[in-house]
Amino acid sequence: MTEVKAELISVGTELLLGQIVNTNAAWISEQLADKGISVYYHSAVGDNFNRLADVFREAGKRSDLVFITGGLGPTEDDLTREAFQHISGVEIIEDQDTLNKMEAFFAKNNRMMTPNNRKQAHVFKGSKVLHNSVGIAPGIIVDYNHTLWVFMPGVPREMKAIMTEGVLPFLTDTLALNTVIRSRMLHFIGIGESQLEYELRDLISSQTNPTIAPLASEGEVALRLTAKAENNQEAEQLIDQIEIKIKEQVGQYLYGYDNIGIEKKVFELLKQKQLTIASAESLTGGAFASKVVDQGGASAIFNGAAVVYQPFSKISALKMSEELITAYGTVSEQCAEAMALHVKKVYQSKIGISFTGVAGPEELENQPVGTVYISICDASDQHYTEKFQFNGDRQAIRNRAVKKAFELLFYHLKP
Amino acid sequence: MTEVKAELISVGTELLLGQIVNTNAAWISEQLADKGISVYYHSAVGDNFNRLADVFREAGKRSDLVFITGGLGPTEDDLTREAFQHISGVEIIEDQDTLNKMEAFFAKNNRMMTPNNRKQAHVFKGSKVLHNSVGIAPGIIVDYNHTLWVFMPGVPREMKAIMTEGVLPFLTDTLALNTVIRSRMLHFIGIGESQLEYELRDLISSQTNPTIAPLASEGEVALRLTAKAENNQEAEQLIDQIEIKIKEQVGQYLYGYDNIGIEKKVFELLKQKQLTIASAESLTGGAFASKVVDQGGASAIFNGAAVVYQPFSKISALKMSEELITAYGTVSEQCAEAMALHVKKVYQSKIGISFTGVAGPEELENQPVGTVYISICDASDQHYTEKFQFNGDRQAIRNRAVKKAFELLFYHLKP
Numbered sequence: 001m002t003e004v005k006a007e008l009i010s011v012g013t014e015l016l017l018g019q020i021v022n023t024n025a026a027w028i029s030e031q032l033a034d035k036g037i038s039v040y041y042h043s044a045v046g047d048n049f050n051r052l053a054d055v056f057r058e059a060g061k062r063s064d065l066v067f068i069t070g071g072l073g074p075t076e077d078d079l080t081r082e083a084f085q086h087i088s089g090v091e092i093i094e095d096q097d098t099l100n101k102m103e104a105f106f107a108k109n110n111r112m113m114t115p116n117n118r119k120q121a122h123v124f125k126g127s128k129v130l131h132n133s134v135g136i137a138p139g140i141i142v143d144y145n146h147t148l149w150v151f152m153p154g155v156p157r158e159m160k161a162i163m164t165e166g167v168l169p170f171l172t173d174t175l176a177l178n179t180v181i182r183s184r185m186l187h188f189i190g191i192g193e194s195q196l197e198y199e200l201r202d203l204i205s206s207q208t209n210p211t212i213a214p215l216a217s218e219g220e221v222a223l224r225l226t227a228k229a230e231n232n233q234e235a236e237q238l239i240d241q242i243e244i245k246i247k248e249q250v251g252q253y254l255y256g257y258d259n260i261g262i263e264k265k266v267f268e269l270l271k272q273k274q275l276t277i278a279s280a281e282s283l284t285g286g287a288f289a290s291k292v293v294d295q296g297g298a299s300a301i302f303n304g305a306a307v308v309y310q311p312f313s314k315i316s317a318l319k320m321s322e323e324l325i326t327a328y329g330t331v332s333e334q335c336a337e338a339m340a341l342h343v344k345k346v347y348q349s350k351i352g353i354s355f356t357g358v359a360g361p362e363e364l365e366n367q368p369v370g371t372v373y374i375s376i377c378d379a380s381d382q383h384y385t386e387k388f389q390f391n392g393d394r395q396a397i398r399n400r401a402v403k404k405a406f407e408l409l410f411y412h413l414k415p
Numbered sequence: 416m417t418e419v420k421a422e423l424i425s426v427g428t429e430l431l432l433g434q435i436v437n438t439n440a441a442w443i444s445e446q447l448a449d450k451g452i453s454v455y456y457h458s459a460v461g462d463n464f465n466r467l468a469d470v471f472r473e474a475g476k477r478s479d480l481v482f483i484t485g486g487l488g489p490t491e492d493d494l495t496r497e498a499f500q501h502i503s504g505v506e507i508i509e510d511q512d513t514l515n516k517m518e519a520f521f522a523k524n525n526r527m528m529t530p531n532n533r534k535q536a537h538v539f540k541g542s543k544v545l546h547n548s549v550g551i552a553p554g555i556i557v558d559y560n561h562t563l564w565v566f567m568p569g570v571p572r573e574m575k576a577i578m579t580e581g582v583l584p585f586l587t588d589t590l591a592l593n594t595v596i597r598s599r600m601l602h603f604i605g606i607g608e609s610q611l612e613y614e615l616r617d618l619i620s621s622q623t624n625p626t627i628a629p630l631a632s633e634g635e636v637a638l639r640l641t642a643k644a645e646n647n648q649e650a651e652q653l654i655d656q657i658e659i660k661i662k663e664q665v666g667q668y669l670y671g672y673d674n675i676g677i678e679k680k681v682f683e684l685l686k687q688k689q690l691t692i693a694s695a696e697s698l699t700g701g702a703f704a705s706k707v708v709d710q711g712g713a714s715a716i717f718n719g720a721a722v723v724y725q726p727f728s729k730i731s732a733l734k735m736s737e738e739l740i741t742a743y744g745t746v747s748e749q750c751a752e753a754m755a756l757h758v759k760k761v762y763q764s765k766i767g768i769s770f771t772g773v774a775g776p777e778e779l780e781n782q783p784v785g786t787v788y789i790s791i792c793d794a795s796d797q798h799y800t801e802k803f804q805f806n807g808d809r810q811a812i813r814n815r816a817v818k819k820a821f822e823l824l825f826y827h828l829k830p
């Protein structure tokens with residue numbers, strides 16, 4: 001199969017003003033990737049005749065398949081058809097089926113069909129008209145100058161309906177797509193993006209099928225392996241082979257696949273081992289607990305949390321000793337360990353985890369912003385405590401502390 | 416002022432695969448619109464040297480100001496600098512300040528700085544280097560062939576910091592922007608978007624300067640008033656005049672301006688009234704507490720929270736009566752009121768607030784998913800309890816409950 005080069009053009013001044021986010025481009029791209037069609041460019045352009053014509057002309061030169069969304073409505077602003085006619089010379093005609101449908105729609109809703117509405121029934125001569133099951137303006141596919149042009153309304157719901165019901169089946173038939181693309185995500189924690197890439201540098205640079213793409217997110221990193229093949233089985237085999245090589249280098253940091261997150265992984269490990277957990281949180285303010293409760297079925301492993309944001313609430317809610325707090329301060333290993341132990345008792349869980357530190361903006365107890373202690377107290381009252389120095393603002397420090405806790409729990413719990 | 420024509424180029428194959436939505440383009444566009452700078456094109460292009468070079472070349476021909484985000488990281492995929500060098504001939508040099516900062520960062524975090532990291536300190540000869548206050552790779556501004564080129568990392572948090580702290584102030588100075596555009600956000604809670612628009616329909620449709628743009632977000636709604644004028648004072652006056660008319664219609668729902676959120680407003684009201692609060696949370700799992708702690712200085716008003724996710728933890732951590740839970744169940748007005756009262760006592764706060772309900776995916780105690788009780792117990796032990804039926808999935812229900820609590824607290828506390 002020769003590769004099909006696609007590009008997407010989103011039409012609408014509201015995109016250029018930042019009033020709406022271009023979710024259409026991402027959604028269409030994902031659908032095309034699944035079909036093995038490579039998207040090389042996204043563009044957004046306003047409702048301006050000359051600029052539309054320029055962008056269309058450029059797209060026709062470089063792509064086999066051009067998707068245009070938006071600018072097909074009834075108002076004078078809607079210029080997509082006219083601009084395409086201008087660059088191609090393809091005639092605009094009225095589609096009788098669409099017109100009938102529109103008239104029925106307006107009659108049914110007791111609304112007057114204003115003359116400008118007729119414009120929504122305009123299509124191109126020789127085009128394929130795709131029914132819009134959730135709105136009025138149809139999709140249009142037209143073959144011009146060795147490029148296939150696909151026009152769809154910009155309203156996401158209508159675009160998705162036309163794409164799913166009309167465009168994708170049409171493309172599958174027409175392009176005789178016999179390549180499948182499969183992806184697998186490998187998730188790592190405890191290793192930074194640059195170190196991961198460094199360890200795998202030879203593999204990444206020599207690899208073309210599957211490709212290996214590193215993706216960093218807060219506190220963890222993933223690799224996306226994408227294989228092209230003639231069928232799913234072959235694609236999966238290609239991915240399996242490269243995964244083995246990756247594991248040889250960095251397997252000890254791998255925690256899961258595809259849509260899993262470290263929070264879910266820890267949840268699964270706790271569940272497997274029939275362990276329950278409770279958290280004592282100072283600077284994180286319940287953010288760890290909230291992440292645990294994000295998991296459906298959390299009650300199997302989560303007993304609760306004490307957000308002890310004040311020194312006195314550590315005493316009143318967790319029955320910690322005032323002497324300990326006075327002697328060591330709240331930002332200390334001793335305080336972290338006592339919090340983890342006491343929350344375990346008060347909430348009757350097998351494991352206790354605690355967070356104490358300085359989220360900022362000000363220092364606390366002469367400790368700099370970003371200082372955080374995390375302590376795990378296990379089923380036999382053994383303590384595992386670490387001190388961290390996180391960067392960033394208040395939110396970033398709190399988020400990093402929560403993420404780090406899941407990392408520590410993962411390494412603590414994993415077989 | 417001659418019009419400045421800007422365009423945005425987002426670099427990254429993950430955009431073209433539909434793995435991420437291009438929120439950067441919308442955000443940058445909005446900032447530029449505020450400055451009176453017109454954005455004519457958005458593009459997204461993958462990490463491919465030739466295609467990057469083509470897109471850069473085209474942009475240089477048609478725009479005065481080109482923003483490029485992404486492709487500045489440490490890996491071999493990151494080709495933005497190289498592609499720009501190729502089309503411009505502008506030399507790449509190493510920025511010593513950035514390098515020093517990076518070395519300090521890695522040393523502080525006890526991490527190895529792998530050689531590929533040095534690349535993040537690469538800038539252009541003669542460029543202005545903009546400090547990245549939340550990450551490593553700096554922003555870069557370079558003037559080449561009558562176009563101003565602005566390079567920023569693709570990570571939204573870093574891009575936003577560099578844009579706000581470096582790029583926008585620089586553009587204001589350099590372009591001597593002499594039309595001012597001023598915006599004011601008015602935030603409302605307790606009124607839906609469609610009702611707000613209905614109440615203000617005549618005002619919104621007749622208004623051109625300032626414009627009135629309604630913006631809905633989860634559980635609240637805002638109006639963005641945007642005025643163009645020759646100077647700030649004139650713009651502010653235009654906005655003041657329209658604000659008065661808006662307040663006549665819907666002033667009772669207005670809670671604040673600009674960057675305030677309802678969480679901050681409630682924080683300020685508690686602080687003004689010298690009240691402290693503690694929360695008892697079941698389905699919300701600490702999410703309310705975490706939102707309170709998001710505010711810097713939260714310790715002035717927040718004593719803590721008991722995340723009592725199990726019936727027995729309500730008894731062990733909050734000393735609630737087992738009989739009450741047995742008699743009424745945990746998803747009940749009685750349980751909600753007892754939680755609010757007991758958390759107030761255990762955490763020694765003036766106000767207690769509680770959440771109990773069914774986040775799903777399963778029903779609980781024969782109550783449907785989405786049932787939530789929120790109860791406020793005030794300084795004189797008076798209870799204010801409401802029952803809600805929220806729509807959506809587990810996360811949506813929990814988020815709505817937390818937002819609703821801030822709304823209830825706002826109306827409870829406001830003068």
